[in-house]
Amino acid sequence: MSSLDSRIRSDLEGKIRSGEWPPGARIPTEHELVAQYGCARMTVHKAITALVATGLIERRKKAGSFVARPHVQTAVIEIPDIAAVIAARGEAYRFELLRRTRGAVATLDEASTLAGFDLGDEVLVLDGLHVAAGRPFCLEHRLIDLAAAPEAAAADFSVTAPGSWLLGHIPWTQARHRITACNAGSGAERLRIGRTAACLQVERWTWRANQPVTFVRQIFPGDRYDLVAEFTPG
């Protein structure tokens, strides 16, 4: 942390975040910074490279390095395990398994539209309810590809939620999230809210080495959950 390159990095970052160097401004050349800090160019280069990686700086050969002009807001959103969220709130957590079936993908209506599961793949279909402090917190519908996660066939999901189980057993390498709003509709009874109540719907596709592992659709009552994305550019 107190290495020279991280000092240079935070110096530069400070000038940018304070607004002293506004977006589009040209920052000193590596040569100038070398003279200023009395170090090797590699050290300066490393510091700038780190800021390029975070999107704070853009480099153009011959022209120089410039403070990036942010154009899209990219926020990092953390989607933790539900059990962990509830535990962090200090509430009691329980998972209720509502349905568990097993079958080939072709027989399931959702399958063809979802995720790129191969037709005929054996999947586990799990419906469940996450309960926090006695109140329904999230209704979950999940498909698990048994080709990618054969051990899931023997797992006991009445104790551990499938999400938590998968996290520990089948490491994924890629995921895609879709966040939408919907009315509670047919899930209203289970969630014990009105059918017209607004809910946050998070859909997540998860792959491992380009093979689908699981698809999950989670429905949260709008007043019980929100997603917060902290952010720094860019």
Added chain:
Amino acid sequence: MSSLDSRIRSDLEGKIRSGEWPPGARIPTEHELVAQYGCARMTVHKAITALVATGLIERRKKAGSFVARPHVQTAVIEIPDIAAVIAARGEAYRFELLRRTRGAVATLDEASTLAGFDLGDEVLVLDGLHVAAGRPFCLEHRLIDLAAAPEAAAADFSVTAPGSWLLGHIPWTQARHRITACNAGSGAERLRIGRTAACLQVERWTWRANQPVTFVRQIFPGDRYDLVAEFTPG
């Protein structure tokens, strides 16, 4: 792209993403990779450093470098300018300014709860509607701190949406997003949907050098917009 360090990087990344090196596995030491690629250690080190920055690898002195075990899902979500979103869809875009008032923060009900605006700050309050292809797309309520963005007082927001204007004029350095679901409620008329329709509500606080710049609450009809977060670990 075809530099040696990026080749080493993608070799390593391939082994990890393919599952050949599972989470927790130890990867070859830098010394071994140097022997394997016949290059300087700096080159190998740079490649690994890049993967550490993305969270794919963890390094421990003496012990070695290991494939990271993902524990929370962190997704990167892009929140682009609304005008740009609609343009990308190939639809006509229009912004309608519904209300524009100016006043000190203390007089506004929302102010004290919002964002850390200082009491007494002069703010611009803007309500507007984003229209895509003739249909309401997003209802927006915004506060702009005139201390942070004095030029906003003179800007003409009946042409350019304040979000787009701010993006070009007042670079922010920090932002926080909150994503919830809500019913259309009082916004239903403007959005031309039912009062009970589910909407995605995005709230965004934006700072520049630790000074609040703007707060915005955007309400999207749930069936017209969703957020997609692509993801790679960790």
Added chain:
DNA sequence: TCACCGATAATGTCTAGACAAAATATCCGT
């Protein structure tokens, strides 16, 4: 005036070392 083309200045990559720091492994004495 305009198109081209070469000089130049900046970043991009890489080398072959050096020393530092930290965590594990080993050995030794009790």
Added chain:
DNA sequence: ACGGATATTTTGTCTAGACATTATCGGTGA
């Protein structure tokens, strides 16, 4: 068998150069 000092391995940082690459700038000729 255990605890603690010591050795070793591995990553962390840095140097002082080298040559490659490329966008810009300025000049030259049509």
